[in-house]
Amino acid sequence: MSQPQPLRGIFAPVLTPFHADLGVDIPRWIEHCKHLLVTGCHGLCPFGTTSEANSLGMDERIEALEQLVVAGVSPALLMPGTGACAIPDTVRLTRHAVETGCAGVLLLPPFYYKGVSDEGIFRSVAEVIERVGDDRLRVYLYHIPPVAQVGFSLSLIERLVKAYPQAVVGIKDSSGDWANQEAILRNFPGFGTFSGGERFLLDNLRLGGVGGINAVANTIPNVLRSLYELWQTPEAERIQERILALRKPFQEYAPVPGLKQIIAHFRHDPAWLTVRPPFVGLTEAQSAAVVAGLAEVDFPWARA
Amino acid sequence: MSQPQPLRGIFAPVLTPFHADLGVDIPRWIEHCKHLLVTGCHGLCPFGTTSEANSLGMDERIEALEQLVVAGVSPALLMPGTGACAIPDTVRLTRHAVETGCAGVLLLPPFYYKGVSDEGIFRSVAEVIERVGDDRLRVYLYHIPPVAQVGFSLSLIERLVKAYPQAVVGIKDSSGDWANQEAILRNFPGFGTFSGGERFLLDNLRLGGVGGINAVANTIPNVLRSLYELWQTPEAERIQERILALRKPFQEYAPVPGLKQIIAHFRHDPAWLTVRPPFVGLTEAQSAAVVAGLAEVDFPWARA
Numbered sequence: 001m002s003q004p005q006p007l008r009g010i011f012a013p014v015l016t017p018f019h020a021d022l023g024v025d026i027p028r029w030i031e032h033c034k035h036l037l038v039t040g041c042h043g044l045c046p047f048g049t050t051s052e053a054n055s056l057g058m059d060e061r062i063e064a065l066e067q068l069v070v071a072g073v074s075p076a077l078l079m080p081g082t083g084a085c086a087i088p089d090t091v092r093l094t095r096h097a098v099e100t101g102c103a104g105v106l107l108l109p110p111f112y113y114k115g116v117s118d119e120g121i122f123r124s125v126a127e128v129i130e131r132v133g134d135d136r137l138r139v140y141l142y143h144i145p146p147v148a149q150v151g152f153s154l155s156l157i158e159r160l161v162k163a164y165p166q167a168v169v170g171i172k173d174s175s176g177d178w179a180n181q182e183a184i185l186r187n188f189p190g191f192g193t194f195s196g197g198e199r200f201l202l203d204n205l206r207l208g209g210v211g212g213i214n215a216v217a218n219t220i221p222n223v224l225r226s227l228y229e230l231w232q233t234p235e236a237e238r239i240q241e242r243i244l245a246l247r248k249p250f251q252e253y254a255p256v257p258g259l260k261q262i263i264a265h266f267r268h269d270p271a272w273l274t275v276r277p278p279f280v281g282l283t284e285a286q287s288a289a290v291v292a293g294l295a296e297v298d299f300p301w302a303r304a
Numbered sequence: 305m306s307q308p309q310p311l312r313g314i315f316a317p318v319l320t321p322f323h324a325d326l327g328v329d330i331p332r333w334i335e336h337c338k339h340l341l342v343t344g345c346h347g348l349c350p351f352g353t354t355s356e357a358n359s360l361g362m363d364e365r366i367e368a369l370e371q372l373v374v375a376g377v378s379p380a381l382l383m384p385g386t387g388a389c390a391i392p393d394t395v396r397l398t399r400h401a402v403e404t405g406c407a408g409v410l411l412l413p414p415f416y417y418k419g420v421s422d423e424g425i426f427r428s429v430a431e432v433i434e435r436v437g438d439d440r441l442r443v444y445l446y447h448i449p450p451v452a453q454v455g456f457s458l459s460l461i462e463r464l465v466k467a468y469p470q471a472v473v474g475i476k477d478s479s480g481d482w483a484n485q486e487a488i489l490r491n492f493p494g495f496g497t498f499s500g501g502e503r504f505l506l507d508n509l510r511l512g513g514v515g516g517i518n519a520v521a522n523t524i525p526n527v528l529r530s531l532y533e534l535w536q537t538p539e540a541e542r543i544q545e546r547i548l549a550l551r552k553p554f555q556e557y558a559p560v561p562g563l564k565q566i567i568a569h570f571r572h573d574p575a576w577l578t579v580r581p582p583f584v585g586l587t588e589a590q591s592a593a594v595v596a597g598l599a600e601v602d603f604p605w606a607r608a
Contacts (some may be wrong), residue, residue: 020479022391022431049416049417053415054390054416054417055389055391055414055416055417056390056392057390057391057392057393058362058390058393058397059392060390060392070427083361085358085389086358086359086361086362086364087326087359087361087580087581088360088361088363088364089361089362092361100559107313109582110358110359110582111416111579112353112358112359112415112451112452113358113359113451113582113583114450114451114453116582116583117582117584119584120582120583120584121579121581121582123581123582123584124581124582127326127581146418147417148416148417149418149453150582193460195570275392276391276413277424277425277427277428277431278413278414278417278420278421278424278425278427278428278454279417279420279424280423280424280427
């Protein structure tokens with residue numbers, strides 16, 4: 001577990017803007033990606049849970065990633081989500097990401113069938129790595145049992161790293177369970193452990209973690225960045241508390257529509273409100289509550 | 305809800321055989337499909353949960369369905385599963401099924417995001433129907449909350465049928481909850497309600513349901529067919545009980561590896577044992593227990 005960690009810092013699971021007809025709004029998306037990189041993010045995770053990635057078609061994901069790189073965003077800063085239910089689809093997305101030059105991929109386990117064994121998930125990930133068959137592949141396991149229901153246990157992580165030390169280099173822990181993240185950090189020093197929950201970001205860094213992949217990086221990359229830079233200073237606790245306060249305006253709603261509301265508000269751009277089913281947008285009352293909440297916490301909208 | 309029901313009877317969610325390299329074994333699959341149709345099944349649901357459909361890639365599903373029809377299986381007998389997480393993928397699979405002439409499609413709700421609203425699922429299904437935009441489309445809602453976690457509530461069914469009376473013609477209820485299936489049957493007479501659980505098959509038929517889509521149809525289509533034919537006779541109860549007894553050999557294991565073991569045994573064809581990750585095959589001890597169980601229940605393997 002002593003592989004160099006190519007990726008560290010604050011990564012945004014980038015929100016995906018849509019046209020009114022629900023098509024991916026590529027220009028607005030690329031602009032948002034670039035905005036995040038100049039306002040605090042070290043890198044980006046297109047096609048995470050917050051990106052409504054699993055509401056995007058396979059072809060849409062391939063096309064969008066190509067456009068992003070063509071538009072000048074360095075693939076060295078990208079860790080796209082590539083995990084699908086079926087091995088062939090996961091292989092297609094993963095191979096494309098590697099061939100596009102992406103520094104890493106964020107890999108969901110196969111998530112349709114429930115109650116599957118560690119052995120089954122191991123075989124699935126192994127099959128993907130073998131089929132992609134590219135020394136450049138760097139996999140970050142995506143552990144998000146509250147949504148995927150299927151996840152990566154400690155013993156499964158250990159087994160995958162032993163079998164593929166060059167390829168399996170890190171994890172995003174979105175379990176919401178600090179005990180789990182602490183166990184990963186303590187058991188696997190040198191492994192690239194990102195905190196999926198922003199509330200554990202400081203604790204992650206203190207225990208040797210490499211940073212955060214957090215939904216709120218879409219709206220407060222600047223604040224998250226400051227915590228990453230200052231975690232060893234006396235300021236750190238205060239910044240961590242401030243991050244928790246800044247979640248309040250949207251945290252009681254579905255995070256994706258809430259975050260899109262914040263962006264629509266600060267950018268004066270209602271096009272950002274569109275979500276793809278099965279998500280639905282906030283009601284007028286909910287939108288108003290989010291906007292009112294921004295004033296209450298003196299929301300530090302990051303301007304480029 | 306008075307649309308003619310094109311599909312009735314016993315349907316098999318067809319198991320998918322794989323080569324040793326995990327590729328879909330198309331010839332063996334087509335042979336199995338034809339075998340089921342001559343030994344009891346009225347029709348077939350390729351790409352159901354039992355088919356490991358969600359472990360098959362989008363392209364594999366398109367290709368396999370084409371090969372099946374080219375091989376002479378009438379699409380009028382087919383209700384392939386076409387529901388994926390993302391609307392574009394679902395539209396692609398659904399449009400292809402309709403254009404191939406399939407009598408119906410079995411539609412999972414978008415199943416990655418959890419805790420989504422009925423409104424969100426409604427919009428998702430509506431978007432699929434509108435985009436496919438073909439009068440020939442007949443949708444059977446696939447309600448399987450134990451696996452998909454996301455499902456179709458009674459009020460959502462009602463709303464979908466009202467909005468799309470020609471397209472939304474039925475449901476497969478795999479909730480495992482008889483109270484739910486009974487409520488569907490009583491609230492929506494004339495709707496094409498299939499029992500996803502074989503243990504409710506007789507009760508389904510007695511309350512006006514149209515039949516069953518059952519994993520065990522892969523191994524005992526003859527017995528299920530006899531219940532469908534004789535449900536109004538004094539024999540019915542005995543046949544239903546016999547079906548329950550015939551589940552025993554595999555029911556304590558994951559159903560897919562267990563069913564594949566039964567087919568491998570009776571066909572003397574170990575190629576049937578292969579499953580795709582995240583499933584894993586049975587251990588030798590489990591396989592032996594399944595085979596021993598077959599003798600105990602005098603398993604009536606259907607020979608063509």
